[in-house]
Amino acid sequence: MVESKALEVPQVTSGSHNESSSPRLMPLLLIKMINKSRGKILGVLALFLVMVWYSIYREDSFYFPVQENKTTCPLGEVERKAAQLIGNYTRDHPLFLQLKDYFWVKTPSLYELPYGTKGSEDILLRLLSITHYSLPESIQRLKCRRCAVVGNGHRLRNSSMGETINTYDVVIRLNNAPVHGYEQDVGSKTTMRLFYPESAHFNPRTENNPDTLLVLVPFKPMDFQWMEAILNDKKRVSMVGNWVQPSSQPTLGVLPLLLGHISVLLQVRKGFWKQPPLIWDANPEQVRILNPYYMEVTAAKLLNLSMKQPRKVKQKPTTGLLAITLALHFCDLVHIAGFGYPDSANKKQTIHYYEQITLKSMAASEHNVSHEAVAIKRMLELGLIRNLTYF
Numbered sequence: 001m002v003e004s005k006a007l008e009v010p011q012v013t014s015g016s017h018n019e020s021s022s023p024r025l026m027p028l029l030l031i032k033m034i035n036k037s038r039g040k041i042l043g044v045l046a047l048f049l050v051m052v053w054y055s056i057y058r059e060d061s062f063y064f065p066v067q068e069n070k071t072t073c074p075l076g077e078v079e080r081k082a083a084q085l086i087g088n089y090t091r092d093h094p095l096f097l098q099l100k101d102y103f104w105v106k107t108p109s110l111y112e113l114p115y116g117t118k119g120s121e122d123i124l125l126r127l128l129s130i131t132h133y134s135l136p137e138s139i140q141r142l143k144c145r146r147c148a149v150v151g152n153g154h155r156l157r158n159s160s161m162g163e164t165i166n167t168y169d170v171v172i173r174l175n176n177a178p179v180h181g182y183e184q185d186v187g188s189k190t191t192m193r194l195f196y197p198e199s200a201h202f203n204p205r206t207e208n209n210p211d212t213l214l215v216l217v218p219f220k221p222m223d224f225q226w227m228e229a230i231l232n233d234k235k236r237v238s239m240v241g242n243w244v245q246p247s248s249q250p251t252l253g254v255l256p257l258l259l260g261h262i263s264v265l266l267q268v269r270k271g272f273w274k275q276p277p278l279i280w281d282a283n284p285e286q287v288r289i290l291n292p293y294y295m296e297v298t299a300a301k302l303l304n305l306s307m308k309q310p311r312k313v314k315q316k317p318t319t320g321l322l323a324i325t326l327a328l329h330f331c332d333l334v335h336i337a338g339f340g341y342p343d344s345a346n347k348k349q350t351i352h353y354y355e356q357i358t359l360k361s362m363a364a365s366e367h368n369v370s371h372e373a374v375a376i377k378r379m380l381e382l383g384l385i386r387n388l389t390y391f
């Protein structure tokens with residue numbers, strides 16, 4: 001009471017000269033107003049603090065409301081749930097193969113490709129000295145990594161999921177699946193694309209963003225050789241380009257180099273089950289080599305496949321299941337879209353959102369898609385992943 005009396009200000013009267021505008025009275029008037037509305041101010045302040053807290057808690061942008069996938073950051077939840085499903089679950093393994101593991105310390109691997117690097121050390125030494133292995137700063141600094149793994153399934157067709165997919169921090173795509181012309185259904189953002197030589201898009205620039213990480217999934221030693229030839233070719237071509245410039249005619253001196261490069265690429269052609277691109281216009285700085293550890297985890301822990309399969313019994317995970325496993329090891333939230341094959345009796349249903357092929361095309365594929373469906377359902381039931389399309 002005493003305090004409020006002391007702060008009392010003279011009555012403001014109406015008239016030609018408004019005393020409230022007098023500089024002398026301004027502070028007093030302000031204090032009176034503050035005094036009068038103290039409750040309201042405290043309320044607004046409390047609301048503001050709650051918003052700040054909520055924003056920090058969500059580790060997200062500072063506004064309401066937010067897109068569905070932006071509402072929360074369930075920090076630690078993926079780790080907790082993944083550990084229930086995956087024995088010895090750890091986030092300690094690098095996502096991409098690193099030169100240091102094959103240079104100073106030769107990390108022995110238990111398995112050959114696709115589950116390990118045993119026997120591929122020498123080529124890796126060469127290949128890793130011309131590739132990068134870091135996770136870009138833009139992904140590392142994310143306080144919450146909300147990831148969408150986009151499968152190539154037909155269920156994305158006419159799904160209108162594009163805008164939603166683009167809202168995720170990390171969008172993982174697979175193989176040669178296009179985005180150009182399908183943006184409304186599948187979006188256009190691609191943070192990472194997993195592929196192998198036979199599934200590399202012949203025109204990577206049209207279907208990726210300039211900063212897309214092009215992640216090679218190695219299945220056989222030839223896959224490393226293809227990548228090495230492509231990357232060395234890029235170097236040679238750019239060198240030739242420099243030499244050619246002054247006269248705009250290749251000098252005879254570069255011909256042996258060009259012939260050498262063509263013969264290397266022709267040698268690399270053999271040993272693939274489908275013709276991979278021989279010229280691949282991608283930025284070498286964006287190329288990474290996936291650590292086969294994630295293939296091992298997918299096969300051994302999610303599909304319970306034996307790591308010592310007899311040569312005749314061939315079964316391996318699909319690239320999509322591998323991508324989900326990878327996401328479980330570095331994302332704070334994993335949503336999937338475009339997963340799910342038609343029933344095996346359904347011979348006419350197309351399997352991709354972008355081309356007219358059926359399950360028949362997968363006859364020699366060495367995948368067990370019904371087994372994988374069980375694994376994906378288990379993850380959905382556990383709430384470890386969520387599905388944006390239907391399954």
Ligand SMILES: CC(=O)N[C@H]1[C@H]([C@H](O)[C@H](O)CO)O[C@](OP(=O)(O)OC[C@H]2O[C@@H](n3ccc(N)nc3=O)[C@H](O)[C@@H]2O)(C(=O)O)C[C@@H]1O
Pocket residue numbers: 150151152153154174175176198199317318319320321338339340341342351352361362365367
């Ligand atoms: C003929 C053949 O070998 N097809 C394989 C193709 C093919 O090599 C590439 O598309 C390149 O042309 O690749 C695969 O897969 P594909 O490229 O078809 O699809 C990528 C991933 O999406 C998930 N998917 C796809 C279709 C569908 N109806 N439901 C799904 O769940 C799967 O998880 C799948 O992995 C592959 O790499 O796994 C598996 C396919 O078996």
Ligand SMILES: CO[C@@H]1[C@H](O)[C@@H](O)[C@H](O[C@H]2[C@H](O)[C@@H](NC(C)=O)[C@H](OCc3ccccc3)O[C@@H]2CO)O[C@@H]1CO
Pocket residue numbers: 196198219220271272273274316317318319364365366
């Ligand atoms: C994730 O696996 C990829 C794709 O989904 C599979 O369909 C494909 O399977 C091929 C398999 O890898 C080939 N095996 C070897 C050792 O290369 C197999 O080879 C048989 C063959 C050989 C030559 C010409 C045609 C077929 O072919 C399978 C496809 O039919 O593997 C992909 C990863 O490479």
